[in-house]
Amino acid sequence: xxxxxxxxxxxxxxxxxxxxxxxxxxxxxxxxxxxxxxxxxxxxxxxxxxxxxxxxxxxxxxxxxxxxxxxxxxxxxxxxxxxxxxxxxxxxxxxxxxxxxxxxxxxxxxxxxxx
Amino acid sequence: xxxxxxxxxxxxxxxxxxxxxxxxxxxxxxxxxxxxxxxxxxxxxxxxxxxxxxxxxxxxxxxxxxxxxxxxxxxxxxxxxxxxxxxxxxxxxxxxxxxxxxxxxxxxxxxx
Numbered sequence: 001x002x003x004x005x006x007x008x009x010x011x012x013x014x015x016x017x018x019x020x021x022x023x024x025x026x027x028x029x030x031x032x033x034x035x036x037x038x039x040x041x042x043x044x045x046x047x048x049x050x051x052x053x054x055x056x057x058x059x060x061x062x063x064x065x066x067x068x069x070x071x072x073x074x075x076x077x078x079x080x081x082x083x084x085x086x087x088x089x090x091x092x093x094x095x096x097x098x099x100x101x102x103x104x105x106x107x108x109x110x111x112x113x114x115x
Numbered sequence: 116x117x118x119x120x121x122x123x124x125x126x127x128x129x130x131x132x133x134x135x136x137x138x139x140x141x142x143x144x145x146x147x148x149x150x151x152x153x154x155x156x157x158x159x160x161x162x163x164x165x166x167x168x169x170x171x172x173x174x175x176x177x178x179x180x181x182x183x184x185x186x187x188x189x190x191x192x193x194x195x196x197x198x199x200x201x202x203x204x205x206x207x208x209x210x211x212x213x214x215x216x217x218x219x220x221x222x223x224x225x226x227x
Contacts, residue, residue: 004158033214042204042219043159058214090158104215106151106158 002027004107012113021076023091031097032074036087050097081114117142121218136190136221138205146207148188153202195225
């Protein structure tokens with residue numbers, strides 16, 4: 001089954017404790033992206049990747065890191081989480097960065113709480 | 116920069132009522148337009164899309180027409196069901212690339 005998976009689905013952590021949220025897709029997609037969803041703000045893009053070893057900042061990259069060492073994986077790293085990073089995070093993938101007509105497939109989301 | 120504006124929710128309807136969710140956009144060039152739906156506890160799924168002016172996207176009884184003159188992409192359905200209760204996001208991508216700009220989302224609640 002074609003899908004985007006994220007782990008963990010739920011995470012409660014404390015300020016400053018490094019964490020990684022994993023994202024994996026099995027569709028051989030070139031393009032992958034991370035979004036955060038906050039009430040009243042909709043979805044905002046954090047980082048995206050056009051292909052292996054190619055990443056770029058989205059609208060709200062501060063406090064986050066990403067890497068794309070393999071085509072299928074795109075982990076989101078919070079080196080020193082803070083309470084304002086409490087949010088619902090979605091990973092998404094699409095066949096190609098170079099066209100806007102392909103569907104983006106979304107993972108189920110990771111709900112992160114930073115205390 | 117690009118932006119998408121959706122009507123605020125929640126929109127509360129009875130089953131079989133007519134649905135309209137308004138969406139307007141600002142973009143340079145000629146964007147592609149999308150509606151995504153998020154059911155409770157799930158990620159977003161593509162509902163429909165339109166890639167050029169006057170195109171009509173349709174799926175599962177939902178429709179939206181790309182109106183360049185009014186920069187709008189309103190979502191409509193003739194008869195909603197309880198199972199349509201979800202959050203609906205209007206989005207655009209510009210310059211031919213995959214990066215999406217989303218509206219804030221509109222929650223739809225349908226009662227029996």
